[in-house]
Amino acid sequence: xxxxxxxxxxxxxxxxxxxxxxxxxxxxxxxxxxxxxxxxxxxxxxxxxxxxxxxxxxxxxxxxxxxxxxxxxxxxxxxxxxxxxxxxxxxxxxxxxxxxxxxxxxxxxxxxxxxxxxxxxxxxxxxxxxxxxxxxxxxxxxxxxxxxxxxxxxxxxxxxxxxxxxxxxxxxxxxxxxxxxxxxxxxxxxxxxxxxxxxxxxxxxxxxxxxxxxxxxxxxxxxxxxxxxxxxxxxxxxxxxxxxxxxxxxxxxxxxxxxxxxxxxxxxxxxxxxxxxxxxxxxxxxxxxxxxxxxxxxxxxxxxxxxxxxxxxxxxxxxxxxxxxxxxxxxxxxxxxxxxxxxxxxxxxxxxxxxxxxxxxxxxxxxxxxxxxxxxxxxxxxxxxxxxxxxxxxxxxxxxxxxxxxxxxxxxxxxxxxxxxxxxxxxxxxxxxxxxxxxxxxxxxxxxxxxxxxxxxxxxxxxxxxxxxxxxxxxxxxxxxxxxxxxxxxxxxxxxxxxxxxxxxxxxxxxxxxxxxxxxxxxxxxxxxxxxxxxxxxxxxxxxxxxxxxxxxxxxxxxxxxxxxxxxxxxxxxxxxxxxxxxxxxxxxxxxxxxxxxxxxxxxxxxxxxxxxxxxxxxxxxxxxxxxxxxxxxxxxxxx
Numbered sequence: 163x164x165x166x167x168x169x170x171x172x173x174x175x176x177x178x179x180x181x182x183x184x185x186x187x188x189x190x191x192x193x194x195x196x197x198x199x200x201x202x203x204x205x206x207x208x209x210x211x212x213x214x215x216x217x218x219x220x221x222x223x224x225x226x227x228x229x230x231x232x233x234x235x236x237x238x239x240x241x242x243x244x245x246x247x248x249x250x251x252x253x254x255x256x257x258x259x260x261x262x263x264x265x266x267x268x269x270x271x272x273x274x275x276x277x278x279x280x281x282x283x284x285x286x287x288x289x290x291x292x293x294x295x296x297x298x299x300x301x302x303x304x305x306x307x308x309x310x311x312x313x314x315x316x317x318x319x320x321x322x323x324x325x326x327x328x329x330x331x332x333x334x335x336x337x338x339x340x341x342x343x344x345x346x347x348x349x350x351x352x353x354x355x356x357x358x359x360x361x362x363x364x365x366x367x368x369x370x371x372x373x374x375x376x377x378x379x380x381x382x383x384x385x386x387x388x389x390x391x392x393x394x395x396x397x398x399x400x401x402x403x404x405x406x407x408x409x410x411x412x413x414x415x416x417x418x419x420x421x422x423x424x425x426x427x428x429x430x431x432x433x434x435x436x437x438x439x440x441x442x443x444x445x446x447x448x449x450x451x452x453x454x455x456x457x458x459x460x461x462x463x464x465x466x467x468x469x470x471x472x473x474x475x476x477x478x479x480x481x482x483x484x485x486x487x488x489x490x491x492x493x494x495x496x497x498x499x500x501x502x503x504x505x506x507x508x509x510x511x512x513x514x515x516x517x518x519x520x521x522x523x524x525x526x527x528x529x530x531x532x533x534x535x536x537x538x539x540x541x542x543x544x545x546x547x548x549x550x551x552x553x554x555x556x557x558x559x560x561x562x563x564x565x566x567x568x569x570x571x572x573x574x575x576x577x578x579x580x581x582x583x584x585x586x587x588x589x590x591x592x593x594x595x596x597x598x599x600x601x602x603x604x605x606x607x608x609x610x611x612x613x614x615x616x617x618x619x620x621x622x623x624x625x626x627x628x629x630x631x632x633x634x635x636x637x638x639x640x641x642x643x644x645x646x647x648x649x650x651x652x653x654x655x656x657x658x659x660x661x662x663x664x665x666x667x668x669x670x671x672x673x674x675x676x677x678x679x680x681x682x683x684x685x686x687x688x689x690x691x692x693x694x695x696x697x698x699x700x701x702x703x704x705x706x707x708x709x710x711x712x713x714x715x716x717x718x719x720x721x722x723x724x725x726x727x728x729x730x731x732x733x734x735x736x737x738x739x740x741x742x743x744x745x746x747x748x749x750x751x752x753x754x755x756x757x758x759x760x761x762x763x764x765x766x767x768x769x770x771x772x773x774x775x776x777x778x779x780x781x782x783x784x785x786x787x788x789x790x791x792x793x794x795x796x797x798x799x800x801x802x
Contacts, residue, residue: 368426535596
């Protein structure tokens with residue numbers, strides 16, 4: 163693919179198109195695109211209200227593109243003439259444009275029979291869906307190659323084109339294979355996300371807490387604060403943790419007054435019950451109000467809120483569990499950050515340098531700590547800076563004599579009968595230093611003398627600050643990594659040997675588990691993976707058999723649905739476009755050459771003007787990304 167030439171010419175065309183946005187003519191452009199795209203938009207509006215599998219979405223989108231080729235380009239053309247020659251090895255021509263396949267056309271009734279609601283698609287439906295996605299991908303690729311004109315032809319392929327078509331069809335078949343993935347239809351939820359996490363997950367708005375939703379996510383009794391964090395760390399990080407006052411900013415850099423952080427409770431009367439849950443599970447101690455860190459005569463107190471976990475509360479279908487998150491904005495405003503090992507955090511595209519031979523596969527192992535941040539106990543000196551929630555009396559807190567004795571010792575000669583606050587004694591999520599510290603803790607646990615004979619070799623660790631580990635053959639054949647509370651490792655094996663290795667703990671995996679057990683660190687059994695061909699790591703779906711890295715089909719269908727929603731919706735918001743393109747940006751990292759699809763999208767976000775509909779060229783780029791979705795994977799096998 164002649165990417166540089168095609169991309170630059172496409173950008174030149176867009177530079178002529180986009181000044182309408184800059185000249186504040188977006189409303190007019192939106193009205194024009196409404197008139198020209200009206201039939202396509204009406205059909206898209208009908209499509210997005212029903213949940214579709216990947217195969218069904220492909221069939222419907224292919225029919226839509228055939229009827230409305232201007233969804234890809236104003237100059238879209240499909241010529242039925244032959245490309246010249248009879249194909250095969252004797253014919254010589256450029257790889258692109260690729261010839262479009264002959265595809266069947268189906269009426270709405272036939273599509274409904276092929277994809278019955280609530281039922282898995284049959285082999286024929288999946289084959290038709292794969293061919294439909296192949297058609298969409300070729301049309302989009304030809305558009306990139308033809309400088310945005312989207313000129314496509316029918317005709318016999320050359321040998322090189324036939325090989326390219328085989329690879330594209332394999333991508334499309336893998337894309338439609340997942341029957342469980344469906345396009346979302348709740349766009350209030352999809353557009354309610356505020357941002358995206360490091361691994362591409364949407365992060366939704368903070369929610370009010372209820373005890374019913376929070377209780378299942380709290381650590382069991384005896385788990386929290388069970389490991390002294392300073393017993394693991396060493397050097398500068400340990401010294402910093404032992405001296406909170408040394409991390410305080412100069413007073414002239416403090417906020418003018420203590421920032422406020424609300425404790426978000428749906429029913430404020432539940433505070434005492436929630437406080438007792440935190441107290442009895444050793445997440446907190448109690449401290450008199452006079453001992454809390456004050457600024458300007460006011461105590462600096464942080465708050466709580468909930469974030470959806472994606473699981474229902476047991477025996478309460480439809481009621482989502484909420485993670486308890488500490489809003490430590492007030493406390494964070496007074497301290498320098500402990501960077502810890504944040505620079506060493508790995509990222510999944512480092513795995514893209516792995517090379518698999520045709521006879522090799524990848525086996526992946528994973529473990530995830532349970533309530534990881536709550537496991538590690540901070541020095542008591544931090545308690546006065548981590549007051550949380552609402553005022554409470556020590557006498558209102560039931561049980562936990564050990565915590566009561568510790569609280570009275572911290573209070574010294576102060577009155578323990580008056581008002582005070584819960585204070586965190588564990589590593590709090592929401593503290594700006596928590597990520598770097600947690601990464602340092604986990605790396606040191608597995609890669610230092612603390613692991614004893616189970617120590618993992620640092621030369622085999624994947625981290626951002628070093629190249630991928632290699633063996634004597636200069637290939638990456640096995641490695642391990644930690645990302646906060648998550649452990650992952652892989653081995654490369656011959657296919658004929660992989661059957662005996664599948665499900666058996668690898669050397670690195672076995673040693674990591676032994677270290678966790680020695681330190682009484684619990685593992686989430688539902689997230690444990692042992693030498694498997696398939697795994698999800700940091701938002702990436704690893705297919706060790708096919709030798710690919712990418713996002714799950716579900717995540718791509720989510721992005722497709724959001725893109726179609728943006729094309730069809732009236733009065734779009736800038737944040738909607740930013741969120742939708744952010745999802746695509748994460749997906750596109752697995753096929754970076756396709757990142758050139760978006761240009762007008764970024765310009766529209768930066769130079770936003772209110773409009774009835776998104777500008778036409780922005781809609782075309784979004785639709786092009788939809789067409790190319792099956793290709794957005796990284797292939798670890800190299801082929802000539």
